[in-house]
Amino acid sequence: MHLPFLFLIPSLFIKPALAENPPVQIIIDVSTTTPMSGTATVTFPAPQGLRLLKPRTIRGDAKTPPIQFFCDGIQKASITYGKQLSCRELQWTVTFQNVQTAPHAIANQQNLYSPSGWWSLTEWDDIPRFEGISATEICGKVLNKAQAIKCSALPTQNEPPLILTWGKTTKTLETGQTTLTLFKDDPTSALKAENLPALQQQLAYLKALLAPEERTPNNIDLVWVAINKKLGQIAGAAGKQAFLANFAVTDGAATDDSIAKLHWVSGHELFHLLATQSYPLWISESLAQYYGYKSLEQAGLQSETPMEQWQNFQERYPHAATGLYEAHTKVTRDNNPSYYPLFYMKGAAFWQAVDQKLQKAGTSLDKVLPQIEAAAANDAALSSRTIGLLKTTLSEQVVSTLQQQYLH
Template sequence: MHLPLFSLISFLLITPVLADAPPLQIIIEANVASPMNGTATVSFPTPQNVKLLKPRTLQSDTKTSSFQFLCDGIQKANVAYEEQFSCRELQWTVTFQNVQTAPHAIANQQNLYSPAGWWSLTEWDDIPRFEGISKVEICGKVHGKTYAIKCNPLPAPNQPPLILTWGKSTKTLATGQTALTLFKDDPTSTMKAENLLALQQQLEYLQEVLGSEENAPSYIDLVWVAIDKELRQTAGAAGKQAFLANFAVTDGTATNDSIAKLHWVSAHELFHMLANQPYPLWISESLAQYYGYKSLEKAGLQTETPMEQWQIFKERYPHAATGLYEAHLNVTRENNSSYYPLFYMKGAAFWQKVDQELQKAGTSLDEVLPRIKSAASNDATLSSGTINLLKTTLSEQLVSTLQQQYLH
């Protein structure tokens, strides 16, 4: 088919405009006067037909429910997902939980509000998508405050979820191409200036080891929230270029050990965000866990080593004798998550032992990390090139012993 010259010129002129069209913005406005409820607003240039698609959810229940919102100021109820309607402006309410009025475990991935002056939103159940619109930004703002509006792209459904945090940050650390912004809820001011310095040293070390400067993310957000140690819920939640973590406190105070563990977990997630290599699951988790620990040494923080943790853990763990290759298959193919802790415990201990032996030989895991690869993208085994590299640097007998102790 041949286009007339005029039509062809028009097409060429219009196409770049469409390609550069700004993303659709969903603006979440919070208000200090009523911090537990925010208003989400979507404005279209002109009234248009809209089809809402279901938000991503953590729930296993796939039942389609209605979505309650205002359409051009009029309450619309019982509009099912994928039902078409016409609207110029959509609004709905997003709720937040006060982190200081109840012991909120970050792992639950709820929307959070801190009296320190920040809000944190996860996309689960709150951010619908729109049929035919792929470029969407989620923006956070605080009513009546001078904080700049903060916008992040809505990730694709197969990417880590959106975690957007905005409002009064504690500190922004600029390292290379990456701006790391920390938000924390620490009512008794347990965290001191030296903790921020340690975090910056960890980030700089991981960037150096991973050689990720060229492809480094432009921003990373960290959220630290205190929680009573007795609750035993000091886990975290990771999203796209964002990570939330609890740190344990006793009578409002964090111990040196709990602070070190917070830094360990935070660096574990930073490793994931900075690493460019597409590792299989066990390699990705075990390296992140080991380098989370190793970054503590660079920042002058101390806690038990991965090897020490493994020696204690294996005495009470039913799958302790299982090799990391088999554990990987059990998790990825059999969907048996009970083997997952091996990646953190046995896997990190494996890399610590490898690193120790490499240092005795005059090098380190830092030096060979770029050449650590799996046999194939869907293969849990280390590549023959990686094994031969270790055998050349160490010895065939030592590497075979490590394989039998940890991998097979």
């Protein structure tokens, strides 16, 4: 449910005295009259020698059309990334997809427009980086509207991607020092206001579990988009201080089950957003999936358990017998995504089984979580320290059984 994640100040000749200059801004102007096409603009006080770097991408260069840049109003037929370009003003077009005219699976991480009055931009393929620039802001703005411009710092290459959403909000919620801002596309009002406090409870639980107050983001944006349940594309995506999630509707209505799944997806993405520890892929996804479920319990929402999901899923899944360590290798080394569902299903069931055993022993996975780690950066196996801790708390036989059942 999660899938797996731009700099701009001029140039190579920055003097130390300029180091404290404000960030360079890329402003994305959109309009209600042509809402599916926006203009990105970077303006400098004087012509700058720029070296553009390719935008981050998740789709691959072969699937990504080149950006058509305008330098001081003149279209550049082709731009060679890394080659110097002198401009005072650089512009290009950014497109958005209307979430109500086509079924948009959030996991695809496209730029979205909602007729309810908001736009959501992901940096993939649309935001070039600039060599030699240490601080950049991406700003969203609606032409001829009173809403203030909304800006967010461009993440580094090693951070989760930028997801910037601006325009008409649905609701804001306060949890401790964190403000949640909700943008919702729900044409038939399938979700009611009473669904929202549960999200506050999920966030409060996961914040207490994963991040001290001083390290928790002050602002988190979330985007909820309805999608037909028949499409089977309920998913989410996390960025830096923002996440997206689909929720299922049938004939315009959301059931208790689809609302619970929406909160499960939201809890999964919140885990990714708040977790500070770096995990191998299978651990990251399986823990996020399990804690998405566990946060439901904290919010008083009911859903089938990860174990129940896995029991039903494994009956029709061809790779059900594959251990999580091997599945990790198949996905990351062999580039075989057909094993990816094991992280969500079998992985979450594994952590639920571990948690239940720990609770019977008088503790819980919540207390052990800070000590969950991999053997090494490129190793999918749990470390000997983690396995040893589990064996001490439970027993060698119990841990060995869990390993054989889920990991090997």
